[in-house]
Amino acid sequence: MEGTVLIKKAKQGDKEALLQLVMEKKQEYYKLAYVYVGNKEDALDAMADMIVILYENIAKLKKDESFYTWSKTILVNCCKKIIKKSSQVISFETIEEVAVPGDFEQKNDQIVLEKHLLQLSDKHQEVIRLRYFLDLDYQAIADILKIPLGTVKSRMAYGLGRLKESFRGENDENH
Amino acid sequence: MKTIEDKLKKGKTNLDQLEVPEELELKLRNALVKAKPRRHTGWQFKLAVACLALFMIGYNFDTFAYFGKKLVGYDNVMSGALKELNELGKGQLIGSSYTFKNGIVFTLDGIMIDESQLFAFYSLQDPTGQVDVQQINYHLQIEGSWGRYYMESGRGELNEAKNQITWVGSFKPPFFLEKKLHLKLTLIGDGKSKAEEGEITFAIDRKKAMGYTLKKGINETLTVEGTKVSLESILASPTRTVINGSMQNIFELAMDQIKEKRIRPKIVSIKLLANGKVVPEQGSQMGTDLKGITFRYFYDALPDQLNTVQIVVESLLADYDVKQQVALEENGQKQRLEILGQDIEVNKVYQSQGSTYVTITTEEATVLTRVYLVVDGKRIELKETITDEMQKLADGKILHTRTLQFPATGKSYQLDIQRMTSVKKYNKIIDIPVN
Numbered sequence: 260m261e262g263t264v265l266i267k268k269a270k271q272g273d274k275e276a277l278l279q280l281v282m283e284k285k286q287e288y289y290k291l292a293y294v295y296v297g298n299k300e301d302a303l304d305a306m307a308d309m310i311v312i313l314y315e316n317i318a319k320l321k322k323d324e325s326f327y328t329w330s331k332t333i334l335v336n337c338c339k340k341i342i343k344k345s346s347q348v349i350s351f352e353t354i355e356e357v358a359v360p361g362d363f364e365q366k367n368d369q370i371v372l373e374k375h376l377l378q379l380s381d382k383h384q385e386v387i388r389l390r391y392f393l394d395l396d397y398q399a400i401a402d403i404l405k406i407p408l409g410t411v412k413s414r415m416a417y418g419l420g421r422l423k424e425s426f427r428g429e430n431d432e433n434h
Numbered sequence: 435m436k437t438i439e440d441k442l443k444k445g446k447t448n449l450d451q452l453e454v455p456e457e458l459e460l461k462l463r464n465a466l467v468k469a470k471p472r473r474h475t476g477w478q479f480k481l482a483v484a485c486l487a488l489f490m491i492g493y494n495f496d497t498f499a500y501f502g503k504k505l506v507g508y509d510n511v512m513s514g515a516l517k518e519l520n521e522l523g524k525g526q527l528i529g530s531s532y533t534f535k536n537g538i539v540f541t542l543d544g545i546m547i548d549e550s551q552l553f554a555f556y557s558l559q560d561p562t563g564q565v566d567v568q569q570i571n572y573h574l575q576i577e578g579s580w581g582r583y584y585m586e587s588g589r590g591e592l593n594e595a596k597n598q599i600t601w602v603g604s605f606k607p608p609f610f611l612e613k614k615l616h617l618k619l620t621l622i623g624d625g626k627s628k629a630e631e632g633e634i635t636f637a638i639d640r641k642k643a644m645g646y647t648l649k650k651g652i653n654e655t656l657t658v659e660g661t662k663v664s665l666e667s668i669l670a671s672p673t674r675t676v677i678n679g680s681m682q683n684i685f686e687l688a689m690d691q692i693k694e695k696r697i698r699p700k701i702v703s704i705k706l707l708a709n710g711k712v713v714p715e716q717g718s719q720m721g722t723d724l725k726g727i728t729f730r731y732f733y734d735a736l737p738d739q740l741n742t743v744q745i746v747v748e749s750l751l752a753d754y755d756v757k758q759q760v761a762l763e764e765n766g767q768k769q770r771l772e773i774l775g776q777d778i779e780v781n782k783v784y785q786s787q788g789s790t791y792v793t794i795t796t797e798e799a800t801v802l803t804r805v806y807l808v809v810d811g812k813r814i815e816l817k818e819t820i821t822d823e824m825q826k827l828a829d830g831k832i833l834h835t836r837t838l839q840f841p842a843t844g845k846s847y848q849l850d851i852q853r854m855t856s857v858k859k860y861n862k863i864i865d866i867p868v869n
Contacts (some may be wrong), residue, residue, distance in 0.1 A: 271623070274466045289454045300453055306458065309466035314469045369448055372441050390448045391442035423438050434737060 269313075277314055281306070284327060287313060288334060291403075294388045295338035308337040328402045361380075363405045375425045383418035386411055456722075482617050499866055525715070526639045532619070532632035537562040538570065542634045548648035548671035552576070552583065552605040559598040567599045568592060571622040578616070580609040587717070613637060644672040647736055648743065652677075652766060652810065652862050656747055665704075665745065668866060670736045674716060677704060677745065681727035703748040706733045709741050716768040743866040753855045762792070771849075776800050776856045781835070785843045789817070792840070798824065798832040804852040810844035817841045 262283070266277035281288060288309075292302035312333050320329055376384050385404070389395045399416070401408045438850045531541040539559045546553040556578070560567050576583040588603035608615060616635050623629040647668035655664045706713040714734040736743065754774055763769050766783035778800070781793040790807060806813045816838055823835040 270514065273720060278459070278462055278466060281462060285454045285458060289458065290449055293452060294449065303458060303461050307461050309482065310462045311465050311469045314466060346775075368441065368444055372445055387442065391439070392446045419438060425439065426441075 262326075263323055266320075266326050266353065270320070272314075272318075277310065277317065279389055280326065280396075281310055281313075281330070286332070290393055291331060291389075292334055292338050294392050295335065295385075301341050304395075305334060305337040305341055309334045312337070325346050328399075331403045332405055363385075375422055378425055379418055379421055383407070383414050383421065386414045386424070387418045391417060435553070453804060465563055466723075469594050477660060479729060526643075528634070528636045530634045530636065534623075534630055534632055535567060536630075538565060538567075538621070538634050540632050540634070542591055542617055543635070546644075546673065547638065548644035548673050549607060549649070550669055550671040551586075552607050553633065553673065554585075554603045554605060555601070556603065556617070557598055558602040561597070563597065567597060569651055570599075573620045573622070574603065574618070576605055576608070576615050578608055578614070580612055582609060583615075586719075592606075597793055608638065639765070646671045647739070648675075648866075648868065650863065650866055652679075652745070652866065657864055658861065660671075662823045663747065663750065663784040665747075665864065667744075668745070672735055673707060675713065675733040677706065677731040677735055678731075679729050679731075681729065704731050705742040705746040705748060707730075707742070707746060708736045709739070710744075713858050740868050743868050745864045745866065747864070749857045749859050751799055751855065751857045753853055756851045756854045759808060759848045759850045762849055764846075773854060776854070778802075780849070783847060788841065788843060790814075790840045790843050791820070791837050792847075792848065793821075793835065793837045795833050795835040798834050799855065799857040801855040802838075802851055802853075803855050805838065806850040806852070807838075807840040807842070807847040808843045809840070810846055812842070812844075813850060814840045814842045 263281065265280050269280060280345050288306055289302055292305040293299075296305060304387070311328065313330055320326060328333045363419055376387065386400055389400045389403070390397070395403070397411045400412045404411070467835055496822050504510075528542045528543045528545070529544070531539050533539050535582050537560065541559065543555045543557065545555070552763050558567055558570055558572075571610060574585050583605045585603045586607055588601055590599050613634060616633050618633050619630055619755040620629060620631045646669060648668065651667050654666040655662055657663075663679065665677060667678045669676045669678075706715070710799040713736065716734060717733045718729060720727065720729040722728075757863040758772055758773060760771050762780060768782075769780040771778040771780065776796065779794060783790065783792050785791070790809065792807065794802075802805050805816055807816070808814070819834070819836050820839055820841050821837045825833045825835065828834065
């Protein structure tokens with residue numbers, strides 16, 4: 260109820276309302292951006308880029324209820340732009356900088372996982388990260404990425420398959 | 435071997451622990467301020483200006499404490515007092531109105547200015563009976579030749595007939611060169627009506643403005659448990675007394691964040707004594723900006739005959755990082771823990787329907803702001819706090835007993851306290867010279 264009023268206000272150009280809308284789901288936005296860019300600064304930049312685009316285009320949003328999906332799609336595009344600009348790959352160094360409480364082994368696991376994930380192509384990584392790190396269901400992923408549900412499923416299956424192979428390969432080497 | 439899914443789930447746990455940085459809001463605000471205005475018709479532009487005005491308030495004052503003397507409903511209460519003050523030559527009657535298209539009458543009855551604030555006594559009235567005055571959505575600001583002045587706090591009251599709402603709003607005092615001010619009220623449009631701006635222009639009668647009774651720099655810095663609290667200045671004027679101070683500058687804040695030793699102070703309890711008597715507190719503001727954490731405390735005006743003024747810094751309430759794990763007794767017996775010098779009494783530990791319940795008693799201000807239960811080596815998040823009991827002791831202390839629910843059971847239990855809020859007593863007296 261509150262949300263629809265805010266969206267209406269935001270459509271009239273109320274910046275405060277728009278800000279409130281974003282801040283209400285800040286955790287979701289921030290995590291989504293973080294999954295793509297892998298560090299705090301770029302995640303914040305992506306969100307700042309996003310809110311400007313939202314502000315400039317919200318009047319064009321037809322269905323109020325799809326505000327969050329729409330804005331997340333924009334956020335993903337902003338993230339991709341940032342990654343492209345700095346042609347930066349998500350390196351595990353940046354991930355390590357996050358204060359991750361936990362033992363060394365857990366961190367190590369994460370680094371290994373990142374390494375394997377990075378071997379996949381962007382579009383395969385993307386669906387896996389969104390599914391497993393953000394707990395989004397297939398339909399939500401399809402909505403945000405604006406691709407058909409079937410494509411999400413096939414990319415997921417392919418990506419997971421490659422990831423498994425990649426892990427198996429490493430284990431073999433270790434033996 | 436663990437499956438790929440398990441490995442990926444672990445990745446999720448790491449991400450779940452990610453905290454949204456506090457600077458996010460500021461960053462988004464700044465981005466929006468720079469955003470190009472959309473194509474706009476007249477009213478939209480006005481709305482944007484009005485929003486920006488609201489913005490500026492939010493930007494400068496992160497947290498607001500609304501306070502006020504009982505100036506409410508000056509129909510009944512204030513008109514007498516306003517008249518009285520006016521007779522004493524302390525207020526300035528204005529008595530101008532603006533009528534909006536929807537029939538709402540906006541009236542500025544009077545203002546009162548002193549060194550620390552400008553009071554505007556205004557009302558919104560609906561003679562048509564068509565509009566719910568409580569629901570009117572508007573922005574209010576004062577514009578002068580030297581700047582804009584935003585409402586910092588205020589207090590309003592609805593009359594019995596529910597067709598008029600009267601307000602006393604406190605604004606920053608106008609710059610001393612200001613002569614004419616414009617009080618602008620913008621009604622925000624809803625689906626039916628468009629935004630509309632109403633303006634009342636008035637000239638300041640400086641003869642009726644009041645100055646200050648006491649203005650002193652304090653420049654005292656106290657260190658409370660590693661946190662520096664600086665009291666910077668005190669300003670007493672006929673309407674109120676303000677103490678300004680700051681807690682940590684931005685550099686110290688950043689260092690604490692990096693070292694993970696952040697103590698995020700919440701409230702300092704500061705008392706003001708005049709002639710040895712406590713001056714009633716009106717409220718306080720605390721905000722974080724580029725200067726660090728700043729605070730302002732507001733008190734009633736000081737008495738005319740002033741012999742002594744003292745500031746007493748009583749205590750500091752802060753959120754401390756603890757990061758301690760304490761094993762709980764196996765049979766769920768009573769146990770006393772001491773964390774950061776605060777007693778935490780574990781009264782009972784019991785299991786029911788797949789959950790473990792831990793009942794604890796602490797002093798009122800002590801709150802475990804981030805706590806987990808480690809069940810057989812697995813960290814379980816707090817689901818909810820279920821019971822809540824306060825008990826006042828003979829010495830005035832208040833004990834708080836509550837039960838924490840963790841959705842898991844097992845054999846060994848450890849309470850994992852990551853962060854805790856508690857009060858540290860300080861009791862430092864600062865004498866302010868009066869003359």
